Amino acid sequence: MALRFEVLGRFNRARAARLTLPHHVCQTPLFMPVGTQGTIKGLTTSQLEDIGCQIILGNTYHLALRPTSELIDDLGGLHKFMNWPRALLTDSGGFQMVSLLHLADITEEGVTFQSPVDGKPMLLTPEESIQIQNRIGADIIMALDDVVKTTITGPRIEEAMYRTLRWIDRCIAAHKRPNEQNLFGIVQGGLDPVLRDICVRGLVDRNLPGYAIGGLAGGEDKDSFWRVVAQCTAALPEDKPRYVMGVGYPLDIVVCSALGADMYDCVYPTRTARFGTALVPEGVLKLKHKAMAEDTRPIDPTCACMVCKKYTRAYIHSLVTKDAMGSQLLSYHNLYYMLQLSRNLHFSIIEGRFPEFVCDFLQKMFPEGDVPEWVCNAMEVAGINISPCCALLSSSRQYFSSQGEKEFEAEKLSCQGEKEVEDEKLSSQGEIEFEAEKLSSQGEKEVEDEKLSSQGEIEFEAEKLSSQGEIEFGAEKLSSQGEKEF
Amino acid sequence: MTKTAFGFPLKHSHIKTKLAASLGGGAETTTTITSMKFSVKTWSNGKARTGLLQLGNCPSPIETPSLLLSTRKGLPLFISPDLLPSLPLPDSYLLQFSPLHFLEGLSTKTIAAIGGLHQMLGLHDYVYAAVLRDPIQCLPECDASNKFGASFETPCGRVLVKPADYMDMIASMKPNIWASLADEVPAWVSSKRNRTSVDRTVKWLDECIALGSAKAAGGALFGAIVGGSNIEERKRCAQEAAIRNVSGYWIGGFGLGESMDERPALLNAVTVSFKLTRVLFKNTDYFECFIFKAKGEWLFYCVRLEIHAACWMNRVVTVVCIVGSEVMIEVRDAGCQDSLQEEKPRLVCGLELPEEVLQGVAAGIDLFDSSKDATPIVQNCVCYTCQNHTKAYINHLLNVHEMLAQTLLEIHNTHHFLGFFRSIREAIKEGRFDLFRQMFVQHRREQLAAVAVCA
Numbered sequence: 001m002a003l004r005f006e007v008l009g010r011f012n013r014a015r016a017a018r019l020t021l022p023h024h025v026c027q028t029p030l031f032m033p034v035g036t037q038g039t040i041k042g043l044t045t046s047q048l049e050d051i052g053c054q055i056i057l058g059n060t061y062h063l064a065l066r067p068t069s070e071l072i073d074d075l076g077g078l079h080k081f082m083n084w085p086r087a088l089l090t091d092s093g094g095f096q097m098v099s100l101l102h103l104a105d106i107t108e109e110g111v112t113f114q115s116p117v118d119g120k121p122m123l124l125t126p127e128e129s130i131q132i133q134n135r136i137g138a139d140i141i142m143a144l145d146d147v148v149k150t151t152i153t154g155p156r157i158e159e160a161m162y163r164t165l166r167w168i169d170r171c172i173a174a175h176k177r178p179n180e181q182n183l184f185g186i187v188q189g190g191l192d193p194v195l196r197d198i199c200v201r202g203l204v205d206r207n208l209p210g211y212a213i214g215g216l217a218g219g220e221d222k223d224s225f226w227r228v229v230a231q232c233t234a235a236l237p238e239d240k241p242r243y244v245m246g247v248g249y250p251l252d253i254v255v256c257s258a259l260g261a262d263m264y265d266c267v268y269p270t271r272t273a274r275f276g277t278a279l280v281p282e283g284v285l286k287l288k289h290k291a292m293a294e295d296t297r298p299i300d301p302t303c304a305c306m307v308c309k310k311y312t313r314a315y316i317h318s319l320v321t322k323d324a325m326g327s328q329l330l331s332y333h334n335l336y337y338m339l340q341l342s343r344n345l346h347f348s349i350i351e352g353r354f355p356e357f358v359c360d361f362l363q364k365m366f367p368e369g370d371v372p373e374w375v376c377n378a379m380e381v382a383g384i385n386i387s388p389c390c391a392l393l394s395s396s397r398q399y400f401s402s403q404g405e406k407e408f409e410a411e412k413l414s415c416q417g418e419k420e421v422e423d424e425k426l427s428s429q430g431e432i433e434f435e436a437e438k439l440s441s442q443g444e445k446e447v448e449d450e451k452l453s454s455q456g457e458i459e460f461e462a463e464k465l466s467s468q469g470e471i472e473f474g475a476e477k478l479s480s481q482g483e484k485e486f
Numbered sequence: 487m488t489k490t491a492f493g494f495p496l497k498h499s500h501i502k503t504k505l506a507a508s509l510g511g512g513a514e515t516t517t518t519i520t521s522m523k524f525s526v527k528t529w530s531n532g533k534a535r536t537g538l539l540q541l542g543n544c545p546s547p548i549e550t551p552s553l554l555l556s557t558r559k560g561l562p563l564f565i566s567p568d569l570l571p572s573l574p575l576p577d578s579y580l581l582q583f584s585p586l587h588f589l590e591g592l593s594t595k596t597i598a599a600i601g602g603l604h605q606m607l608g609l610h611d612y613v614y615a616a617v618l619r620d621p622i623q624c625l626p627e628c629d630a631s632n633k634f635g636a637s638f639e640t641p642c643g644r645v646l647v648k649p650a651d652y653m654d655m656i657a658s659m660k661p662n663i664w665a666s667l668a669d670e671v672p673a674w675v676s677s678k679r680n681r682t683s684v685d686r687t688v689k690w691l692d693e694c695i696a697l698g699s700a701k702a703a704g705g706a707l708f709g710a711i712v713g714g715s716n717i718e719e720r721k722r723c724a725q726e727a728a729i730r731n732v733s734g735y736w737i738g739g740f741g742l743g744e745s746m747d748e749r750p751a752l753l754n755a756v757t758v759s760f761k762l763t764r765v766l767f768k769n770t771d772y773f774e775c776f777i778f779k780a781k782g783e784w785l786f787y788c789v790r791l792e793i794h795a796a797c798w799m800n801r802v803v804t805v806v807c808i809v810g811s812e813v814m815i816e817v818r819d820a821g822c823q824d825s826l827q828e829e830k831p832r833l834v835c836g837l838e839l840p841e842e843v844l845q846g847v848a849a850g851i852d853l854f855d856s857s858k859d860a861t862p863i864v865q866n867c868v869c870y871t872c873q874n875h876t877k878a879y880i881n882h883l884l885n886v887h888e889m890l891a892q893t894l895l896e897i898h899n900t901h902h903f904l905g906f907f908r909s910i911r912e913a914i915k916e917g918r919f920d921l922f923r924q925m926f927v928q929h930r931r932e933q934l935a936a937v938a939v940c941a
Contacts (some may be wrong), residue, residue, distance in 0.1 A: 038882060042889040043857040047568065075878055082872050109704070160716050294596050310608030312600055315559075318591030322641070323558050324889055327565050 001209045003182045005098040005241050012383035013260035014347035024086040026054040028262040037062050038082045039271055040329040045084045051081050052335045055087040057265045061096035061142045061338035069135040077137030088138035098147045126167040127174040143171040145186040150220040163201040166186045182209035187232050189226045196460040200235040209243040217246035222484035226378040233260035257345050258382035269338050272329035276320035279337040281364040284368040292317035306334035355384050363389040498717030524831045528921035533850035541613050541662050546576045551847050553907050554582040556856035560607045564893040572870040577904040580613045582855050585655035589642045594658035602660030615663040626670040636669050650695040657701040666694040668710035669935045672741035680714040687712045688726040706733035711835035715744045717755045724759030734831040741836025749869040753849035844923045847910055869901035
């Protein structure tokens with residue numbers, strides 16, 4: 001074990017801790033930006049230090065393809081390679097194989113997939129995943145798990161859960177640097193409380209340095225999502241960090257932290273930045289919107305980041321989706337927002353004002369008091385009284401149930417690519433648009449479809465503006481000259 | 487017979503001229519320019535020179551020859567404002583932008599409401615120079631330009647910019663320096679079209695001057711000079727600009743198809759012409775001038791009647807040629823080797839390779855826009871990129887098409903190119919510019935040959 005986890009403060013299930021890793025002493029709850037290929041898109045490592053980033057996540061699958069784990073090892077590990085003095089976490093590579101490669105086949109031995117380089121069948125075993133991650137050298141490494149979509153039901157879920165437990169022993173046995181790197185196990189079991197319970201118990205018996213809750217943020221409904229998180233955090237040991245993989249939106253992070261989770265990662269803040277969306281306390285601000293062209297206020301007047309101190313919405317509007325600088329500045333702001341949220345969670349718990357912070361957060365995001373039902377339910381379990389900001393609870397219930405049919409539409413879209421169901425609402429000032437959060441209880445989907453083509457990475461984002469029934473597709477292509485959008 | 491301050495007898499024909507427009511204008515500029523000051527400090531090997539450019543908002547003077555960093559909407563393509571100070575200062579204070587960048591998305595009204603470019607970008611110490619042409623995204627489209635305005639291909643499609651439109655942009659963006667509207671043509675157009683481009687550019691310069699004061703645009707106006715590959719047209723345009731109330735010169739029409747070999751003659755024609763002032767013998771309102779031949783040379787003296795006589799003492803005016811009713815004269819301070827007109831900075835557009843920059847410096851150019859030189863990462867480099875990252879990492883970022891590669895490379899290349907300008911200045915100050923230039927070109931040739939062999 002190469003970490004120390006000290007809980008500094010609690011509020012019911014929520015906790016604020018000091019997580020000491022080989023390369024950095026972190027404060028939890030914490031958000032980890034995703035630096036897939038050894039870089040957070042468009043930001044330098046010194047900028048990430050400036051905005052208070054503590055841990056960067058690297059994707060084993062991408063790094064193993066290019067520049068290869070052997071090269072990273074030769075150059076002294078990923079920290080040195082990307083010149084990042086603070087902590088790193090690498091995933092197992094399994095998730096990308098399943099999500100990116102349609103021909104991946106999972107057997108007891110490992111994940112068989114077609115090499116994107118030469119098309120030959122290749123096998124990633126638990127041993128190999130750990131070996132690669134040992135070479136990359138991150139502070140936290142993840143066990144190879146058998147990933148299944150949460151929307152799948154039936155015996156496959158059970159098989160995947162038991163296989164994940166069998167593979168954890170192979171991962172532990174293969175781990176060559178336990179004194180420098182922390183191997184986290186991943187709780188699987190779909191949305192089935194019985195399977196989740198078996199998996200948590202099995203992993204806790206192995207006494208790992210930390211635990212992740214996997215298989216979420218894949219399109220399941222929000223009520224199931226928080227219930228799985230609540231169940232797992234209740235069963236995991238108090239003195240070990242808990243990481244909810246692939247989460248998420250600011251609201252999700254607040255809810256999960258209230259339920260006792262500590263760590264999060266998501267591509268959302270940087271990806272949505274590249275499509276011209278800024279995270280603000282009211283939800284999101286779409287800088288592409290025509291109204292922004294004449295708006296001389298900062299993105300978020302309450303934000304202390306470099307972008308908000310320097311630039312107007314009008315200037316950012318002229319950059320977004322046209323110039324690389326638009327992505328760079330919005331990514332900077334969005335990550336600052338997420339890291340500031342992490343800091344606020346940490347200090348509000350330590351200073352004993354966590355419920356006030358949560359209420360304040362919800363009030364800004366739902367000024368009309370229409371806090372989604374799943375949030376209310378989760379907060380009840382977390383023992384946080386949010387009644388001051390749920391004044392219109394009954395009417396909001398009505399509002400949501402009346403839109404039930406949208407759930408079905410969103411479900412249909414989710415299997416093809418990344419979808420966001422949005423509810424566009426203009427506030428009294430007419431400039432703020434509220435996104436997914438409002439509709440999240442009815443089936444907000446974000447599924448990633450990433451493909452590696454010979455020219456580079458192509459990302460698709462589809463946005464559905466449910467209020468107008470209009471679908472926008474954006475595709476991003478990274479060419480050799482930089483980032484272009486079309 | 488009367489005598490002048492120089493003791494020369496004034497016995498020749500009395501000529502009253504319209505010199506006020508040229509020389510009086512020169513004196514006027516120093517007061518009307520909001521806060522730009524420029525002075526030449528040293529010369530080396532003829533025309534190459536170093537100078538100091540001072541601007542009110544910029545914390546320290548900038549030495550020339552110097553590079554203007556190209557920007558997109560006021561920021562370098564990939565270097566965000568918090569990383570900008572990692573570039574060497576004060577060398578990197580000069581930024582160039584095209585007002586056309588803002589056609590996509592921002593109205594001049596909004597920019598004016600924000601308070602101009604410095605305010606909008608939060609870069610209060612930096613110097614912004616506005617030039618419509620941007621070598622990558624806003625290219626002049628001479629076939630679509632007409633007598634009303636200049637046409638450009640932009641990301642928003644083809645745009646015709648009239649002097650009034652342009653001055654609206656300048657008045658709202660408030661750059662420190664702005665070039666007048668030019669009708670730029672490539673080297674291959676007919677001589678008639680080339681002549682038209684000079685006529686229009688001169689006409690638009692007058693309109694920009696008039697509109698600029700009407701709209702209280704402020705900033706230092708750099709008179710645009712075109713003329714393609716024709717030496718006579720180049721001279722004509724330069725002389726027309728020189729007799730007007732401008733604070734500096736913007737030399738356009740380069741990098742548009744002319745050959746590298748013909749460029750030195752064209753550049754010299756322009757810079758020589760700044761010292762030449764065309765004098766009309768008609769309109770004899772302001773000055774009494776005297777031309778006579780002494781020691782085989784035509785000399786030209788003039789005395790401003792009444793109060794302005796003093797400012798003419800000590801200035802030697804050399805007649806260069808007389809064509810019909812026009813006399814070409816060179817004006818020079820008697821006690822100083824600087825000539826009056828040489829105190830205006832010259833900015834050139836379209837010279838991008840290091841060899842081309844050296845051609846410009848040799849012809850007496852002070853300011854250069856952007857560079858296309860993608861030099862490989864060098865050893866012992868002190869830039870942010872080289873101090874923090876390895877070639878292997880940047881190579882990886884390029885391989886996987888990550889945006890950070892562009893950021894790190896732009897920082898490095900800009901750093902390197904600013905260093906190149908520093909070496910030029912040092913060579914001029916030490917009086918060895920020609921040697922420096924020869925060595926550099928030779929070295930580059932060897933380097934490029936070696937690369938070609940490897941390829």
